[in-house]
Every structure is written in structure tokens, then in C-alpha cells.
Amino acid sequence: MATYVLKRLALSFVVLFCVSVITFALVRLAGDPAVAVAGQDATEAELEAVRVAMGFNRPLAVQYVEWLGRVASGDLGYSNILRRPVLDVMVERIPVTATLAGLSLLVAVSVAFPLGILSALHPNSWIDRLSLSLAVVGQALPNFFFGLMLIMAFAVTFRWFPVSGDSGLRSFVLPAIALGYSSAPPIMRLIRSGMIEVLESDYIRTARAMGLARHRIVLRHALRNAVLPVVSLMAVQLGFMLSGSIIVETVFSMNGLGRLGWQSIQRTDLEMMQALVMVISMVYLVLILLADILNGYLDPRIRIR
């Protein structure tokens, strides 16, 4: 188990290293950091002075190594637009995004599990067809449009929830639905196919022959094995939600990391953009790593590969 974890960890670090190179290259090659510091209407002489003062005139590789060193020691940079350290700004915003992503996953799971299990128990029944139709619709609905429709229906017409903002749990309900619903279809499909496969296996037949109660067989013996691949998928979906939070947080005006990303792009805050891409990649890699470790723990066959 330790070797397995170490191997996974090492791989994650190499991937993160590549991500850092791409991020740095992307932001530096496409945008001039001197303009970001001095402002759009600075003269060429002023820009040159900024380049010398901030060290932007040195080779990119040198700047990259220096940046990577700072990032590795926990210093994500300084936002010249907000005049504050990037990390401080991010820390303020994390709770909103973390709550939103957690609730969204809860929405996805609480739709996907019952529908997936019921569909697997009754293949080709009306409930199976219904959940399949819901999945097809869910995957085609753009989340910004769905978010706006939720606002129109449940915040404006019925006034059950606030139109926007991030104060109190009530204001998280609509955004969590808007972000979570699109993750439900893939999870549901995986549970359905996994359950159908497991339900046909010998040990389930044995359990049935021994006269165990149906709900006991389904929930305790079958689901436990069918849920293994779902763990990885849920980690991937949670990662997608961090990326998708840009849209949903903007639609609902919530001050989380996603909206911060959009705002940083609007005001060409290069250091903040770089840091955000890095942090979101890192969280995604950690999630995948945790899912891998959990899977390796749950299923010893995986560790040996």
C-alpha cells in the first residue's frame, strides 16, 4: 500500500510541475506583466522602468524558476491590482467555493444514487426510462441558462430564495442545484451499469438463495461493490465543479474563487490568474489522489498494478 501511495504521489507532483510550466508560459507569453503593473496608458519608458524594477526583462526561464520557488514555499504572489498578497485574497474566498462545491456534489449524489439504483433494479421500466430522459436533458442544459431560469422561477416569482449573494445557507440552494445537476447523469449511469453487473454475480445469487431481504442484498452487498468506480468519478466531478464555479458564481454574484477568477481576468491580474490555475489544478490532483488511495484501500486488486 505504501509503495502504491508513493508512486501516485510522485506522479501527481510531476503532473503539477508540467501544469506550472504551462500556466506560467500561457500567462507570460500572452500578457505583458509590465502593462499589468504600470497600467494600460503607461509610456514605453515607464514600461521599461517597470520591467527593470520587477525583473521582467530577465530570461523567462529564470523568472519561472524564481516563481516556482516562491510558490513551493507557499508565496503565491502579489496582486498589483488589489495591492494585496494573492494568498490572502484566496483564503477569504475559499469557504464560499468549498461550500458551493460540497452542496453541489450532495445535490448530484442525492439525485444520482436513488435513480441509478432503481433503474438497475428495474431495467427498461418506466423509472429507468424516466431517469435516462432526465440524464439526457441534464447533459444538454447549459448551466448559466439553467441558473438564470432558477433565479426567475424560485427567486423572482416564488421568492423562496435570494436572487444572488452568498450570505446564509439559503442563498446556496439555487447555485448548488445549478452547479450540481450536470454531474448527476454520469454518476447515475455508472451506478446503474455497475449495479446491473453486480446483481448478476454469483454471490448475490447466493445471498438471494439464502433468503436475505431484498433491500439488504441491494444496499449492503451489491451497492458496496458497485460504488467503487463511482468514488473516482465523484472526485473528477468535484474537480469539474471548481472549474464550473466560475460561471455559477458569476451568475449568482457569489464571492468565491470562481468569480475571483473571472474578475482577475477582467482586470488582467496576471499573478492572480497564474495562482488560481495552479491552485485549482492542485486541488483537482489532490482529489484524484485521495480517490485513488481510497480505491486502493477498498479494493486490494488495484494496488498490485
Next chain:
Amino acid sequence: MSSMPAPHAEAPGAVPRIGAGRILRRRALAHPGLMIGMGVIVAIAIAAVLAPFIAPHDPYAQDLGARLIPPVWHDGGSWTNPLGTDPFGRDYLSRLIYGARISLIIGFGAMAVALAIGTTMGVLAGYFGGWPDLAVTFVVNVRLALPTMLVALVVVALVGGSLTVIIWTLGLLMWDRFAVVMRTATLQIRNQEFVSAARAAGCSTARLLLTELLPNVTGPLIVVATLEVAQAILLEAALSFLGLGVQPPVPSWGLMISEGKSHMFFRPWIIAIPGTVLFILVLSINLLGDGIRDVTSPEGRS
């Protein structure tokens, strides 16, 4: 991801070739989802191609005296502007028709870029195995670790929101599924007898890949391609909605929703119309993709 079907493998000689196309056509015609999806896509594509002839007005012509006219089914609507006008007084139906061009061009363009990159990587990884396989798997991991939406926004913001930039950005961010599926499909086929036979007959590797392997993985390839077109259309709409995609005054459905957003409380139709059309197009593409998967999979699900 793991639900991809086995590739449409028909070994020459083993299966009677006569009538294979007919069976496929009969299955396709009997599949309601596939036919509905295809019908809607063809209709939208025709509208997009013939836009100059069927659009009732110039999609760019502003008329500030005729701002925010409601659609014909509301009070105050008229057949002059069947779907009303936007906040600049431009005809909504005309912008919608021209917007279909943007969605389709970006959807298919980004898919083509992704297909070229992903298929090359997937086939090479699956066919050669060993270090090419490890390398491709690693690059796929790096790609998956990059947050698509954020990176796309950064690139478009820094480079500029032209059609070409958006197509290339999305294409470069979306090839991973092609690579994964093609790798698996190639792995399943490369050890089959007809591939060994071609190798024994002295085929070069390039010829073997192009004439023996690729024709046998077209089923899953088309399925992934439709999914990616739908995904690219959704991403473009989201980028344009956030103001960092197609730039005004070009009519994009995402941009229309964004421009109508501040008027939606009193005129819900202003976002409902482009949103619904976007939803219908993406739904149709997904239905078509699911249908092709059902029809081409060996079991031939009814």
C-alpha cells in the same frame, strides 16, 4: 467514460458483407432518438447556411426606436419581428439564425482540432504500447489537471476573442476523451487476426494504421465526436455569456443571453429564446450521438 461500446469490429470474411449497410440503415430508421436528433440538426444547419436568404432582417441593423419589442405571442408583438427585438432594436429571429452559424462553426471546428490531436495520440498509444503509451497517458493526466473553463477564459482574454482563437483554444483543451477512447479501441483491435494478416502481408505501419485500424474504430470515433461538438457549443456559449468569447456585435446565442440578462426580470423571453434554442441544439446532438452508439454497437440494442 467506461461506458464506451466495443468497437464495431467486423472481420472481413467472417460476417457476410452483403446487406450490412442496409441493416444499419434499418436500425437507424427505427431509432426515434437518432432520427429526431438528426432532423433537428439538419434543420438548424440548413437555417445557418441559408441565413442571408431566410433571415427577415439584417442581424446587425440597430433601430433604437424599436427596442425590446416582445415576440409575436405577447401583447404588442407583431409579425414584423416574430421573436421581438433586443435592447439595441435588432431583430431577434435574424440574430438567432445567424447565431446558429457561430455555434455550428465553433462546435465542429473545435471538434475537428480535438479529433486530430486526440485520435493521433490515442491510436499511437494503443498500437505501440510501451513508452508511447505511458507518455500519452501522462499528457492526458496533465490536460485533465488544467481547469478547462479557467484556462479557456485566460487564453481568450489575453489573446482576443476571434472565432479562430476560440476554435483552437477549445480544440486544444478537449482532445482528452478522443485520446482515451481511441487508445482503448485500438488496444482491442490491434491483436485481431486481420491486423496480423495485414502485417504478415507486408503492410507498412502507417498503411496498417490508416487502412486497417482506423476504419474499424469509426463507430466510437463518431460517438465521441458528437459528444465533443455538443460540449464545444456549450463551452462557447458559456465563454460568450461571460463576455470572453465571441465579441459583440457578432450574434452568438451565449452573448444574446448575456446581453438580455439585465432585462430578464420584466422580459423573460429575452433569455428564454436563445437559451431554449441552445438547449435544443445540444440535446439533438446528444440524441444523435446516443443513437449512433446504439445502432453501431455489435449487440444492436433495440
